[in-house]
Amino acid sequence: MKRKFLFSILIIGLLASSCTSEKNSAFELSSDAIVVYNGTIINVTNGEILKNKAILIDSGIIKAIIDYEVLKSVVDTDHQFDVTNKFIIPGLWDMHVHIEGEDLVEDNLALFPVFVAYGVTTVRDMASDLGEQVLAWRDEIEQDKILGPQIFTAGRKLEGINSIWKGDLEIANEEELSAMLDKLEDYKVDLVKITENTLPGPLFLKSVQEAKKRGFMVSGHIPIDLTVQELVDEGFTSIEHASYALRLGSDEHTIVAKLKSSEITKEYANELYASGFNQEVANLAYEKLGKSNVAITPTLIGGKQLAYLDENNHENDDYLKYLTNRFTAKYQWRIDRMANDSPADIQARKDRYQLIAKQLPYFQEAGINILAGSDAAALNTYVYPALSLHEELVLFQEAGLTPLQILQSATINGAKLMGTINTMATVEANKQADLVILNSNPLEDIKATQDIYAVINDGEYFDRPELDVLLQNAKDRKIQLDLKRN
Ligand SMILES: [Zn+2]
Known part of the structure; x- marks a missing residue:
């Protein structure tokens, strides 16, 4: 998995105020850490939804899911993604x-x-x-x-x-x-x-x-x-x-x-x-x-x-x-x-x-x-x-x-x-950060999985324009390969 340690910021006791189970915990965050907030998180295990929480992601891992207020100052604002009215499911x-x-x-x-x-x-x-x-x-x-x-x-x-x-x-x-x-x-x-x-x-x-x-x-x-x-x-x-x-x-x-x-x-x-x-x-x-x-x-x-x-x-x-x-x-x-x-x-x-x-x-x-x-x-x-x-x-x-x-x-x-359920496939702390952010609610109609607002792959955030660039590149490559083979 992704391990980028360009430089690290040590945040001590960050969660002490909001999360009793992680008292005195410390996060070592890289410069790639991101926060995704205001989305509706879908628990695919039981169908429950979680609102008004922020997801802290770094080095390909979901580090925490807690109040945005706590994470607000942890990463630069250009690494924060407001996904109000969006639905977050596992990749x-x-x-x-x-x-x-x-x-x-x-x-x-x-x-x-x-x-x-x-x-x-x-x-x-x-x-x-x-x-x-x-x-x-x-x-x-x-x-x-x-x-x-x-x-x-x-x-x-x-x-x-x-x-x-x-x-x-x-x-x-x-x-x-x-x-x-x-x-x-x-x-x-x-x-x-x-x-x-x-x-x-x-x-x-x-x-x-x-x-x-x-x-x-x-x-x-x-x-x-x-x-x-x-x-x-x-x-x-x-x-x-x-x-x-x-x-x-x-x-x-x-x-x-x-x-x-x-x-x-x-x-x-x-x-x-x-x-x-x-x-x-x-x-x-x-x-x-x-x-x-x-x-x-x-x-x-x-x-x-x-x-x-x-x-x-x-x-x-x-x-x-x-x-x-x-x-x-x-x-x-x-x-x-x-x-x-x-x-x-x-x-x-x-x-x-x-x-x-x-x-x-x-x-x-x-x-x-x-x-x-x-x-x-x-x-x-x-x-x-x-x-x-x-x-x-x-x-x-x-x-x-x-x-x-x-x-x-x-x-x-x-x-x-x-055999990877402990590290993958749900939106929870300590899991791999593979997430899909949808414009509509997949619990109402599964077709919502095709209405993608953003994707987080191995901790890397792709917004819609960036996803469209990936698709455009694939389209260009097809044309190139066809020409080369003619
Ligand atoms: Zn087959």
Whole structure:
């Protein structure tokens, strides 16, 4: 985190008069210390609001939240920000992105400040073909060498041989699994991601077990030849994509048993899951999941964009001004894949999207930790970096979650999962100073997260004009990169 000790001012006993618990405390403040006052602070843990307090921030940390009168003379007036009538929430977390594309290094780099400008101050990168580069970026952001959201990353993901994914770590047996886990340990990844394109269930399960033994969090997809419960029993950290949870609406134990004994094919198993969904059966299974520690990242927006492609023309989307032609060229494969869909296929896709979205309130009721994650990636068509997290939150609201539950999904739920709740994700003293200041109240309508007045990223204050400069720079960079490549 940011540590700037240009020169320090020692303030002794500053709080003695206003805060009994911090009597005789001393702050060592750098010249970068700021005070943000008069805002309405939202406690995302319980929905309570705190008014008429000032937030003292220095070296990337919230030092205190106390009366403005006490802090007024502590920092220069040009380091004081009056945010009357504004709403202060923790910086937002996007718990599922892919910073990917071997030929998109410059493109991805240019998008980091866009995340900050959109109030997304933490992302969980769920693996990509840029694994080592993302790990380097994670560290450079941490060391303040580049501006961007704090990154947690899986590096490269585990898969089977000849999968469709580029740059994954493909394994055929336990020896290769062990070698790849050694590699991920060397990389110091923040979690292990596993997907099932060609990785068979038994080796997938073994991968989860071995990664857990080494102390890793393990997130990913659910192979068709394993039950959700089998993975949860092994301590699976999070199920990525709520579509996999739909299997819980069928008798997955019987279906998986039949698959394992080759009584049915994978295609037929998928048909059974698609046709046999029963909400009551699903809810009973969710209840069980709620008692475990497994989280779910629904990633609704990607499925929505594809399902409704026939109704929405994205050609003139404003966000495209930040994305290079090379970046958006990657969108085409999913569009091509759907090119021959019949009207019935298109309708089935929409119905499936609606059914997945409908599960969210049931997850919430069951006490499952829901993580807001967009799946933003160059390979995920029209799932725009940073913006799509906000769109995901709106879809959560349409699905029936309350604004408070949604704010939790994009702040504390992620921090709880990553084990950083003591230092991140709420507006409280001694936490990292990642904050978003909104013009309207997100507890009334979650769309307020898109109405950003200012962002504090790692203790650094960006007012609206400064955020607009970040966005303008990204737009200029896109034009430059496109020209250079022509
Ligand atoms: Zn993904």
